[in-house]
Amino acid sequence: MGIGSFGRVRVFEDFLGAPDVTTGGTTALTRVCGLTQLAVGAPTLAQTVDEPGGVLSIQTGATDDNNCVLYAGPFKPADGGCVIEARFKCNSASLGAIYCGFSETLATTPVMPAESATTALTINGSGGMAGMLWDPDRDTDDWVAVAGDGGAVASDLATATGTVSGQGDLVADEWDIVRVELDVNGDAKIYHDGALIDDVKACVTASDVQHAILMVEARSAVARIMEVDFFYAEGGRDWTV
Numbered sequence: 001m002g003i004g005s006f007g008r009v010r011v012f013e014d015f016l017g018a019p020d021v022t023t024g025g026t027t028a029l030t031r032v033c034g035l036t037q038l039a040v041g042a043p044t045l046a047q048t049v050d051e052p053g054g055v056l057s058i059q060t061g062a063t064d065d066n067n068c069v070l071y072a073g074p075f076k077p078a079d080g081g082c083v084i085e086a087r088f089k090c091n092s093a094s095l096g097a098i099y100c101g102f103s104e105t106l107a108t109t110p111v112m113p114a115e116s117a118t119t120a121l122t123i124n125g126s127g128g129m130a131g132m133l134w135d136p137d138r139d140t141d142d143w144v145a146v147a148g149d150g151g152a153v154a155s156d157l158a159t160a161t162g163t164v165s166g167q168g169d170l171v172a173d174e175w176d177i178v179r180v181e182l183d184v185n186g187d188a189k190i191y192h193d194g195a196l197i198d199d200v201k202a203c204v205t206a207s208d209v210q211h212a213i214l215m216v217e218a219r220s221a222v223a224r225i226m227e228v229d230f231f232y233a234e235g236g237r238d239w240t241v
Contacts, residue, residue: 003239007080010234011035011072016054018047024058024068026109032056035231039067039111039156041218046237048227056228060096060218067217068226069110072233074209075102077182080236084212085179087229088149093170094136096224100178100192101131101146102210108238112217114146114162119217121161123148126203130154130188131177132197133162134170136219141169143176145190156202163190175229182210 013034023188024043025183029036033056041061045068048055057212060066076094086100103113104127104232113129115122117137121144128149138144147154158207170176179191186206190198204210212233216226 008074008234009017009237010233011041011191013213013231015047015056015230016226019045019056030110031070035070035072037068037070037132038106038107039068040106053229058216058226058228060216060224062221062223064221065216067110067112067215068232069106069213069215070228071211071213072108072231073211074233075185075212076207076209076238077204077232078184078206079238081181081183082210082212082233083179083181084216084233086175086231087177088177088214089173089175089227090170090216091171091225093141095222096219097136098134098171099213099215100122101213102182102204103127103131103213104204104210105129105131106211106213110215112215116144116162121146121153121163123151123153126150128186128208128210130182130190130200131180132190132192134140140164143167143192144198144199147188147190147198147200149204154200156201157205158198162171165178165195165197167193167195168170178215184239200233214241
């Protein structure tokens with residue numbers, strides 16, 4: 001079996017150019033620069049021109065549960081692990097939810113991989129997932145590390161309702177950085193602003209493929225605006241003949 005020179009597959013999007021579409025929606029393979037977009041509702045996508053370095057603006061529709069997801073992949077952890085890292089900010093801490101990480105399940109009508117209301121954590125979809133979640137419906141306002149598979153919370157997650165970052169509320173118009181690493185065993189290291197929030201063992205099946213995603217969702221009849229500075233994802237190449 002021949003093995004070539006390029007064992008890692010990568011995407012790094014810095015949004016230095018205008019997006020391919022200005023109105024998104026629930027349409028497979030809608031391009032946003034080097035990424036793909038899916039949505040519930042019709043988000044407005046634009047290049048931000050008053051900040052340097054390339055920034056994409058995403059404004060959801062103004063209906064409760066309207067959302068937009070940027071994604072790349074899929075990647076298979078068993079092929080050498082995979083990583084997502086993204087830097088982003090939002091216009092309000094109370095108007096909507098944010099998820100950044102990996103999700104095996106990604107429908108053309110996208111659903112948040114995890115949600116948290118009051119003190120409960122719900123894992124959506126039938127596949128594995130791991131990432132950071134901000135959900136204004138929680139009783140405690142803080143970022144939480146979340147992981148699960150098959151609709152169940154990962155048994156090794158440090159806190160079954162989501163591992164609190166301890167870094168406090170999302171601050172409007174302040175940058176957040178999330179990084180999630182999945183290794184060849186399906187373990188997940190979940191970081192927020194450079195701090196390791198949880199190291200969750202065997203939370204996904206390593207042979208299952210994962211989408212690297214960044215998602216924003218309105219939680220009221222008010223549009224939510226998220227600006228994205230960069231989106232990076234990588235994984236190993238499958239050299240199977």
